[in-house]
Amino acid sequence: MRKDIAKGADEIVAMQRALAPVEDGDLKRSISWTFGEAPPTRATGAPRIKRSTFVPGDNDIRATIYAGDDVAFYARWVEFGTAPHSLAKGADRTRNKLQDVGGWHPGARPRPFFFTPYRTLKKRVVSRISRGIRKAARKVARS
Template identity: 35%
Template sequence: MSGFRKGDRERARAMFKALPKDIRKGIRDALNKNGSELSEAIRRRVPKDTGALAESVGYAFGDAPATSATQAFRAKGSNPADPELTVTVFEGNNEAFYAGWVEYGTAPSVSGQRVGARNSDIKQNKGSGRQSYRTHPGTPAQPHFWPTYRSMKRRMKSRLSRAVGLAIRKALK
């Protein structure tokens, strides 16, 4: 059970859309600061080899920019129905397509098929009698995105709550 009654989601979306511009601006400023701070913290924790993955970390209002790489990591802000009040923190682009492999690691694999075997499609010029197998040692996980998000979640939520409260108090004066 989600804890919501029928129609709550639609009412909440209508309320967000009906917010005065002053309140929306206060929420947007807090979301902007949260997105900026989180993307910078992730960028500092990214394992740096070529630096392409660290350069690909960013944030945007609404959805992440379209790239040919799969945007696997998204941390949404307050209201996905309203792109103006939604922040997406992302990493990975066409150059740094391996973001998920770095975050979660890869499994080691050894294929039982011999490279260069008679009925194999894979040929290898290694000389006669030498057996070689396709292997991949795997890579260990180097978590950086989600641990950073979880460590900053409480602070970002508090900032957003304060901004909403302050904006509402200003609007009621």
């Protein structure tokens, strides 16, 4: 079962990397997977996009696919986009004098690279794992 989970996670990660927008390659390099929980980011504790899949509960056979790290901390912003916002330090979302000091960012459109491949390939991967489980159960039953 671990082999089928690993094969499925590799397949999803490969598609995510192919769809990730590339400026300097940091975002693409931050996309990976592991059995169990995703490793913590280093110093900044930058938020990650992550999705655990395949086998709920047991950490030993659960794959977690993740994107974003201390360098590619902007993974969520790329996936979901951003609303227009001020660049001034301490400004809120409403237009005020403080916001005009730092400039105004028009926001960014979403460029999904993470959840689209996950949703597209999940059914295939789960089917592969189920077939592997049935095959192993038949093998054990025969012996």
